[in-house]
Amino acid sequence: MSDQSWPWWPLLPLYPYGRRPTLVRELIPEQLWSFEQLQGVFYVAVPIRMTVARVPGGLMLYAPVAPTGEVLAALRDLEQRHGPVRSIVLPTASGLEHKLPVPAMARAFPQAEVWVTPGQWSFPLPLPLSWLGFPARRTRVLGDDGYPHAEALSWHSLGPIDLGLGRFQELACLHRDSGALLLTDALVAINQQPPELFDLDPTPLLFHARDRGDQPLIDTPELRLKGWQRLALFASYLRPEALQVPSLGTLLGQAFRPGCRSPRAYFGVYPFHWRTSSAAAFAELQPAPGRLRIAPVLERLVFPRTQAAIVAWLRQLARLRDLRWLVPAHYEAPVPCSAEQLGLLADELAARRWAPDDGNWAYLAGIDQQLLRWGVVPEQPRVG
Numbered sequence: 068m069s070d071q072s073w074p075w076w077p078l079l080p081l082y083p084y085g086r087r088p089t090l091v092r093e094l095i096p097e098q099l100w101s102f103e104q105l106q107g108v109f110y111v112a113v114p115i116r117m118t119v120a121r122v123p124g125g126l127m128l129y130a131p132v133a134p135t136g137e138v139l140a141a142l143r144d145l146e147q148r149h150g151p152v153r154s155i156v157l158p159t160a161s162g163l164e165h166k167l168p169v170p171a172m173a174r175a176f177p178q179a180e181v182w183v184t185p186g187q188w189s190f191p192l193p194l195p196l197s198w199l200g201f202p203a204r205r206t207r208v209l210g211d212d213g214y215p216h217a218e219a220l221s222w223h224s225l226g227p228i229d230l231g232l233g234r235f236q237e238l239a240c241l242h243r244d245s246g247a248l249l250l251t252d253a254l255v256a257i258n259q260q261p262p263e264l265f266d267l268d269p270t271p272l273l274f275h276a277r278d279r280g281d282q283p284l285i286d287t288p289e290l291r292l293k294g295w296q297r298l299a300l301f302a303s304y305l306r307p308e309a310l311q312v313p314s315l316g317t318l319l320g321q322a323f324r325p326g327c328r329s330p331r332a333y334f335g336v337y338p339f340h341w342r343t344s345s346a347a348a349f350a351e352l353q354p355a356p357g358r359l360r361i362a363p364v365l366e367r368l369v370f371p372r373t374q375a376a377i378v379a380w381l382r383q384l385a386r387l388r389d390l391r392w393l394v395p396a397h398y399e400a401p402v403p404c405s406a407e408q409l410g411l412l413a414d415e416l417a418a419r420r421w422a423p424d425d426g427n428w429a430y431l432a433g434i435d436q437q438l439l440r441w442g443v444v445p446e447q448p449r450v451g
């Protein structure tokens with residue numbers, strides 16, 4: 068168990084806090100590996116992934132996860148076979164969940180170069196990277212200082228987009244030997260079945276598979292799937308349309324019932340009621356073709372007025388003729404994909420209604436409109 072501990076969890080106190088089990092999988096034989104952990108709040112936990120890529124002379128770590136003993140042991144094993152970790156890449160300017168593990172990972176590999184996306188920002192205070200634990204001597208900025216392993220990878224920037232508080236920018240890279248495009252948050256394919264990572268501990272799925280707080284946690288394949296569909300809807304829309312928040316009286320009336328008096332079940336407190344089946348809403352999260360999509364939280368809160376920039380970025384990626392896979396930092400990977408498919412996705416996004424206000428999108432739209440009223444986010448964001 069000590070091998071799974073992550074002492075820095077209070078910096079971003081997300082489930083599963085101080086204990087982070089990791090699922091290690093080979094994605095493309097001898098080329099790419101996935102290191103997945105869970106992160107979330109109140110059991111709304113979705114997979115977060117580090118991708119390890121084979122590069123000339125060793126390995127590159129793309130979007131590090133918490134370097135627990137278990138993670139480091141698996142990395143040392145890969146180093147034995149394929150050479151040292153040569154570079155550690157933080158491919159996003161804004162994704163705090165990807166930034167926090169970087170200093171600890173850098174300390175574990177003192178010979179590796181650290182590459183960061185430009186325009187890193189910290190909230191509430193703008194702190195220099197060295198104060199956040201980034202090693203100044205070996206930290207480089209992607210683009211400004213070149214790119215790592217340019218002989219084996221091609222780099223493609225989404226943004227920068229001015230968000231008011233800071234900027235959104237993400238650097239995707241095509242790993243030519245495997246044909247895999249590594250991404251962070253911009254595109255996802257939401258797993259149709261519960262991700263394998265939950266086999267290590269299905270509690271979050273079982274917790275959300277219930278309809279009321281006084282129901283015990285029961286483990287069946289059907290309930291795992293139901294729980295997963297709801298988790299994905301939560302993570303995508305924050306408050307999906309089918310969700311009702313019951314009154315405090317109802318909540319407390321259902322709490323502390325027999326079978327639920329454990330911290331694992333939050334003592335029976337379950338502040339959500341589902342009005343309709345979550346299966347239908349879940350199906351809408353996976354548009355054809357290829358189930359690839361912009362995560363709704365990003366579309367409605369980060370890109371609501373920059374549809375053109377997203378479409379242009381996809382058209383740029385659609386020129387990568389060697390593309391065979393996508394490997395995002397969340398949800399499913401590797402996702403089979405071709406340049407042509409990204410071109411079709413760009414066409415579809417350009418043609419459809421962007422960042423809607425109704426149905427499942429209403430709660431996200433409300434947050435965005437409030438931020439606009441307060442002047443926190445700009446009416447016309449600057450792109451590039």
Ligand SMILES: [Fe+2]
Pocket residue numbers: 162164165251252396397
């Ligand atoms: Fe992320």
